[in-house]
Amino acid sequence: MFRATFGRRRLMANVIGGGMAWLRRHDSFLARLSDHVRWMSGYGALAAVCGDLGNGYAIGRACLEALPTRDVSKGSLARFILGDVRSAGGGWSSKDALARSIREVSRDDFRNGRIVIVDGWMLSLTETRVYALAALLREQGATGG
Amino acid sequence: MIMDARSVPPGTVLEPEVCIVGAGAAGITLAREFIGSPFRVVLLESGGMHYDQRTEDLYEGQSVGRPFEDLTTCRLRYFGGTTNHWGGWCLPYDAIDFEPRDTLPYHGWPFSKPHLDPWYRRAQKVCRIGPYDYRPSHWGISPKEIPSPFSGPDFEVRILQVSSVQFGPVYAEELRRAPQLHVYLHANAFHFDAGENNAAVRELSVKTLSGIDFTVRARLYILAAGGIENARLLLTSGKQGGKGLGNAHDLVGRFFMVHLVYSGGVIAPAHPRMTFDFRSEGDYTGFGGKHPFVSFIGLPAASMRRRHLPNMMISWGYKFSPVVHAVNALKRVLEGEGPGGRLMADLSKVVGNLEGVADFAARKVLFGEGIPIEALEVHCASEQEPNPQSRVFLGSKRDRLGMREIVVDWQLVPEDKSKAIAILRLLGAEIGRAGFGRLHSSLANEGRWPSDFYGNEHQMGATRMHRDPKQGVVDENCRVHGVANLYVAGSSVFPTGGANNPTLTIVALALRLADHLKKVLA
Ligand SMILES: Cc1cc2nc3c(=O)[nH]c(=O)nc-3n(C[C@H](O)[C@H](O)[C@H](O)COP(=O)(O)OP(=O)(O)OC[C@H]3O[C@@H](n4cnc5c(N)ncnc54)[C@H](O)[C@@H]3O)c2cc1C
Numbered sequence: 001m002f003r004a005t006f007g008r009r010r011l012m013a014n015v016i017g018g019g020m021a022w023l024r025r026h027d028s029f030l031a032r033l034s035d036h037v038r039w040m041s042g043y044g045a046l047a048a049v050c051g052d053l054g055n056g057y058a059i060g061r062a063c064l065e066a067l068p069t070r071d072v073s074k075g076s077l078a079r080f081i082l083g084d085v086r087s088a089g090g091g092w093s094s095k096d097a098l099a100r101s102i103r104e105v106s107r108d109d110f111r112n113g114r115i116v117i118v119d120g121w122m123l124s125l126t127e128t129r130v131y132a133l134a135a136l137l138r139e140q141g142a143t144g145g
Numbered sequence: 146m147i148m149d150a151r152s153v154p155p156g157t158v159l160e161p162e163v164c165i166v167g168a169g170a171a172g173i174t175l176a177r178e179f180i181g182s183p184f185r186v187v188l189l190e191s192g193g194m195h196y197d198q199r200t201e202d203l204y205e206g207q208s209v210g211r212p213f214e215d216l217t218t219c220r221l222r223y224f225g226g227t228t229n230h231w232g233g234w235c236l237p238y239d240a241i242d243f244e245p246r247d248t249l250p251y252h253g254w255p256f257s258k259p260h261l262d263p264w265y266r267r268a269q270k271v272c273r274i275g276p277y278d279y280r281p282s283h284w285g286i287s288p289k290e291i292p293s294p295f296s297g298p299d300f301e302v303r304i305l306q307v308s309s310v311q312f313g314p315v316y317a318e319e320l321r322r323a324p325q326l327h328v329y330l331h332a333n334a335f336h337f338d339a340g341e342n343n344a345a346v347r348e349l350s351v352k353t354l355s356g357i358d359f360t361v362r363a364r365l366y367i368l369a370a371g372g373i374e375n376a377r378l379l380l381t382s383g384k385q386g387g388k389g390l391g392n393a394h395d396l397v398g399r400f401f402m403v404h405l406v407y408s409g410g411v412i413a414p415a416h417p418r419m420t421f422d423f424r425s426e427g428d429y430t431g432f433g434g435k436h437p438f439v440s441f442i443g444l445p446a447a448s449m450r451r452r453h454l455p456n457m458m459i460s461w462g463y464k465f466s467p468v469v470h471a472v473n474a475l476k477r478v479l480e481g482e483g484p485g486g487r488l489m490a491d492l493s494k495v496v497g498n499l500e501g502v503a504d505f506a507a508r509k510v511l512f513g514e515g516i517p518i519e520a521l522e523v524h525c526a527s528e529q530e531p532n533p534q535s536r537v538f539l540g541s542k543r544d545r546l547g548m549r550e551i552v553v554d555w556q557l558v559p560e561d562k563s564k565a566i567a568i569l570r571l572l573g574a575e576i577g578r579a580g581f582g583r584l585h586s587s588l589a590n591e592g593r594w595p596s597d598f599y600g601n602e603h604q605m606g607a608t609r610m611h612r613d614p615k616q617g618v619v620d621e622n623c624r625v626h627g628v629a630n631l632y633v634a635g636s637s638v639f640p641t642g643g644a645n646n647p648t649l650t651i652v653a654l655a656l657r658l659a660d661h662l663k664k665v666l667a
Contacts, residue, residue: 110577117589121584122577122585124577
């Protein structure tokens with residue numbers, strides 16, 4: 001269903017348009033971004049990664065429940081995920097590059113005890129956020145929120 | 146010689162040097178050590194050569210604490226004892242199990258593992274298993290085969306050996322042929338009389354279910370009646386109306402422990418075709434024979450120490466993806482083994498997974514890749530913390546012989562669960578860190594134990610060993626504190642239970658005790 005909503009072209013349009021709209025409405029977030037373009041591409045890649053988790057809606061919902069409520073807007077989730085990827089020296093030049101970086105950051109999470117228990121599953125904090133973001137994107141679309 | 150106590154003339158007094166109560170793993174091992182020695186030994190066994198319900202009923206008792214196993218199925222009351230249906234899993238305790246641990250109360254033995262090593266070596270022979278060598282690499286498991294979460298620093302692969310010795314059938318003939326060894330079947334040790342001050346056993350009264358009573362007057366007595374019954378006999382003995390033998394400090398029956406068994410959860414592998422087919426069980430041909438072994442996952446001592454964790458044995462079960470069932474079905478079809486209706490079912494499985502079959506077969510041939518796994522089930526057996534509130538004591542009900550029945554009040558401390566959770570968290574983290582998969586833990590949060598949780602058949606601690614009479618029932622030589630000539634053999638003397646199966650340690654301790662007693666007698 002997620003895939004249907006996010007066909008490739010529509011996805012890109014959504015991602016770019018939505019990302020812009022979303023960024024415009026979040027001044028405080030904007031202020032923290034030194035490299036707008038880079039972050040926008042990160043957001044696009046992230047949305048695409050989330051799109052690949054099409055079957056993961058149920059777990060995404062559970063992840064949303066497991067995270068502190070203050071962290072569960074699309075904006076903050078994206079910011080946390082990309083921020084951690086960046087601090088770990090990871091990249092997001094493409095969806096695959098971001099997916100690889102997220103895997104690396106997730107492994108670091110496990111190493112550093114950043115673990116979230118979601119319905120008994122022991123997930124890394126980063127992957128929990130990615131799943132949660134995927135669920136939000138599916139529920140709310142790439143814009144808004 | 147093996148005799149039937151029901152044909153002993155009532156009122157008989159037997160006067161051997163040594164009297165052993167109970168012919169299980171501990172009692173039979175002890176008795177064998179006296180074969181060929183100048184000492185006359187009487188071995189009293191409650192049961193006969195085979196299972197008998199009336200005798201087994203003497204094991205009946207109550208459970209008033211956490212739900213505990215049926216007391217008449219978790220032990221067996223006939224010649225050979227509970228080894229008549231044991232699993233035969235053998236391995237020594239880990240060195241850390243013997244050590245005092247800062248953060249684990251009451252932990253530690255009066256001696257270290259290296260002290261017990263010579264007897265462990267001999268115990269291997271008694272259990273008729275391979276050499277005293279438990280290094281997986283020496284059992285054909287190459288370190289390269291071991292997936293990274295289980296090759297340190299927090300988890301490691303270990304092996305145990307499998308004995309097929311049932312002590313009764315295997316050693317009966319040897320005991321029968323020993324002239325100075327008298328085994329009495331159907332002979333129930335009933336009461337140790339240790340005089341007014343309980344300082345030394347003067348005599349042991351023995352009863353049969355057929356109503357015959359007789360007496361044993363020995364120089365030394367050894368209780369080897371099993372993890373619970375040893376405590377029961379001490380509590381029921383001594384002066385009339387007293388607290389029992391060796392119980393000046395109200396320790397007999399306390400610190401009762403078992404191993405905690407439960408499913409730890411499921412690992413979803415990151416890659417369904419990951420290689421995880423290093424041998425989890427098999428026969429190893431080497432060391433001059435064929436030796437069955439089983440591998441499992443344990444915690445290295447450094448990890449337990451660093452993280453203040455108790456011991457745990459983790460084993461696993463495979464949940465294969467349908468393709469494996471299809472491959473097996475294909476084999477059956479090809480070999481024409483499918484009986485009747487099975488053939489159709491097999492064919493449909495094969496057709497349904499045709500692609501998978503081809504893929505699997507090709508991969509296995511081309512790349513030697515592992516078995517496609519849907520999930521790995523994680524099974525845990527963890528150490529219970531010694532706890533004085535967990536105990537066995539005498540109830541008011543009496544068995545058919547007139548002995549008070551046992552009441553089990555099995556209790557845990559909160560740390561038993563919180564530490565199990567911590568270990569599973571560590572496992573989940575390791576599995577994630579290595580990119581091996583994700584763990585669904587059945588004990589992720591402080592809540593209930595998983596529904597299949599139980600305390601197993603390894604009954605330990607109820608007559609614990611400690612040099613200080615205020616902290617233990619027996620001393621480091623397994624002699625009951627304060628009673629000059631009474632000793633205990635079996636897992637009831639274990640002050641800490643570790644997570645490993647106990648019988649090899651029971652046998653090693655019995656051998657050590659026999660050596661000690663020979664010195665005492667000489
Ligand atoms: C299903 C099952 C599987 C097991 N698998 C394993 C395993 O794989 N590995 C492992 O290490 N351990 C295993 N165990 C535990 C193992 O069986 C025991 O640790 C071992 O048998 C204990 O030896 P024991 O001599 O102390 O006691 P027991 O073997 O219980 O022998 C005690 C003997 O004392 C006799 N007795 C009792 N009361 C009296 C009395 N008043 N007078 C005279 N005689 C008396 C009994 O009849 C019995 O013969 C298993 C147990 C069970 C139930």
